[in-house]
Amino acid sequence: MSDVLILTHIDYCPPAHLAQVLQAHGCRFDVLRADLGELSGYDLERPRAVALMGGPMSVNDPLPWIAEEVAALQRFIARDLPIIGHCLGGQLLARALGADVRRMPYTEAGWQPMQRCSGAAASPWLAHLPEAFSIFQWHGDTFALPEGAQPLLSSRWCDNQAFAWGDKVLALQGHPEMTEELIALWLDDWAHLLDASQPSQQSLAEMRERLGEKVRLLNQVAEGFYAHWLKLAGL
Template sequence: MTDILILTHVDFCPPGHLGAVLDRLQLPFDVLRADLGELQGYDLERPKAVAIMGGPMSVNDDLPWLRAEIAAIRRFIERDVPMVGHCLGGQLLAKALGADIHRLPYTELGWQPMRRQEGQSPWLAHLPEEFPIYQWHGDTFDIPEGATRLLSSPWCENQAFSFGERILGLQGHPEMTEELVSGWVNGFPEYLDPSQPSQESADVMLANLPQRVAAMNRVAEGFYHHWLKLAGLV
């Protein structure tokens, strides 16, 4: 076991750029597939930092492994462990904190502009007033009681929240790499519907991909550095 735990839920939603950041810092980490029951028997008192990645399932699905994962997240909250949730991971954090998760009337998909809603949060200290984060989701979270809304987009009011000093829930995917974006766009054409104004076309999503991913990686690195600093790991 290591000090850093990353929870994943499907093979095409890996740690992505987060893993690259940790490798660069020479920080070892464990990756567990929650959907495969790999949390069973894991020592919940061990990790000093937890990240939760995305997945195509709904937090509201009645699945034993989802219930077990939410229970584990609640234990990490009790322990005051710094946590970052990405898309499904952000929804899981919101659910563990007592908030509702519900369907949007459309799918938000592509490079969507984030607008800051809170000017003083250290999670946002590295960011301008507006910047893009890649999106692919049909569910959204309510802001948990006692949490602070940090980011909004034109199609999704609740794009990020903080709870206390140590929890960040994100609706988007700042962890994406060039390979992940192109893999999703080319691998799941059945989900693309650019007639929806909340979606971008495949051509638009893939245009200038190296530059756009590099800019978003810098956004993600600010989140990850603050998360690791809270955990005393950098």
């Protein structure tokens, strides 16, 4: 029986580095495609920790599986499980906690420097982070903060980059799970969606510059989030 449930929403937003971390820790995990209905019939009492990955859709889209996933998240929250959401996953967590998700007037894409929010310094979710760091971004929606949430991170183009709710829920707007191979795939397949004239988007050249070094540092950021998440689950 698997201890960790990972919900994905499209084939090109996989667990990526998260899966590598879980394998290195010897953690058993299930990966389900929520958009294909694979969550239906799943025993919501089974997992000890839950992760939600990204996707190109909006939580506001009229897709029947979104309501099913939000309801499952509300059950996981009621069970007090450690939950971590990436991009769309963070937006789904915000929705499950009663907050709005809205369209931004631009797309934030590329390596974006993060700023810690006021009062967030003592959060255990941020204890591993260096003074300056970036997280890879690609999103046009953003979440509002649920009632009782603690804002953790912001960027120039997105005020709400991360929040904690209670002591076990972390919602992230960016993509700390990325690997070098996955970023290369996105930049090859999605280049037509980019508009380097928008200041909120980096050019392809900027995104690819020193990619290996940037991903190595990103992996360290991700591993700190994942280590705390697994510790909370006793894994």
